[in-house]
Amino acid sequence: MPARHSETAAVELRADARDNRHRILEAAREAFATRGLDVPMAAVARRAGVGVATLYRRFPSRESLVTEVFADQMAACGSAVEEALADPDPWRAFQTVIEKVCAMQVADQGFTEAFLTAFPEAIDYERERSRAEAGFADVVRRAKEAGRLRADFATADLVLLLRANCGVAAEPGEAAAVGSRRLVAYLLQSFRAENAAPLPPPAPFRFDHPGRQTS
Amino acid sequence: MPARHSETAAVELRADARDNRHRILEAAREAFATRGLDVPMAAVARRAGVGVATLYRRFPSRESLVTEVFADQMAACGSAVEEALADPDPWRAFQTVIEKVCAMQVADQGFTEAFLTAFPEAIDYERERSRAEAGFADVVRRAKEAGRLRADFATADLVLLLRANCGVAAEPGEAAAVGSRRLVAYLLQSFRAENAAPLPPPAPFRFDHPGRQTS
DNA sequence: GGCTAAGCGGAAGGGGTAGTCCACTTGCGT
């Protein structure tokens, strides 16, 4: 029986094919990280030292490549949340999650774009996503119960923050990192319970597909 | 002598030509606002009810069209700042400027993109930009002197906020407006002097060209 | 070592967009 998902489908791949597959993912990862998601498929192939056909045989569509490339980034997000849950200090946990994810966005242009324009359909980070979402909800709950996080913080505010951070992360070079740090610092300040003051309603952001929904 | 800049170059245009020019700008404005900056030139032409050639004769490059279209948006920014300066309440002035500009970004997808990807060169909003910048610096100074704005607020933090807002404004439909309002509310809270707490250094953002600089 | 199917690379097909060219139309001064 072949592997259910492409994740470890390599089981049935010939050795050289598996090798190429890894090189492709590596190349795509680098390319996406530095140039964003709009890198031509041919460029990825060239960078990986393979022909275009090889690329397409492993990843029938551009989406499937993107999905695969960012699968572990997504997993890293989930892990970050779970690590944070292990922190005895609820506020520090909250703060850490946010800082980590934002740093990831800054470090990877493609990851950022994947967030912004995320293919509404066909992307099945579902499992990771819901894991991360549930975990984060827990982090939020703990921080609120500890009286450190303002009560009217909405879980969707994380998405708000991430979207905002995306805008900053698009800045080239050093600026992205510095700007993101400052933005996050500003926002974390507003998130503290002491600073609570009336707010407009939270955005109807959903975690599922941050991209365009059928408006 | 022909008009120096294209702004009012219409002086020498034939009546029908000037008419077409207006229709093109109108069409481009609408198209950019709803679909973003990546609208095909042909689409703009069709929408304006003219041929592609006509479009290209008036606006030799896509950039020149974008520049012209957003010239008045830029002017509106400058005006918003100057209006705010007339407000006797320094904090309210500060708040108003920020809210207005962010609302403009949300209302116009293209304006937002123009900010994000702004053509590094060749765009000469210089005059408007520096007017707005100087005015805003004044707003900031006043708000700080009144003890309402935290002392470590950097002028570049406006750019930071705008970039962040861009990320949120990219959200489709209603979400952009709601999200933006909430983001701005959060940030304004952090900007208040009372909430001042140590911050990482401000980003090296410049007002000139928010887009890619030679990194 | 040799056979075979999996794997491979590059060329070719198809779609879409930026910008140009030219024969035709039309505003407007006289």
Place this chain on the structure above:
DNA sequence: ACGCAAGTGGACTACCCCTTCCGCTTAGCC
């Protein structure tokens, strides 16, 4: 009313990118 230069539209070229196809290569089993 008329002529001409300014203005116009749509076809056309050139490019870039995604994806597929096909004849050649090579890993891996016997």
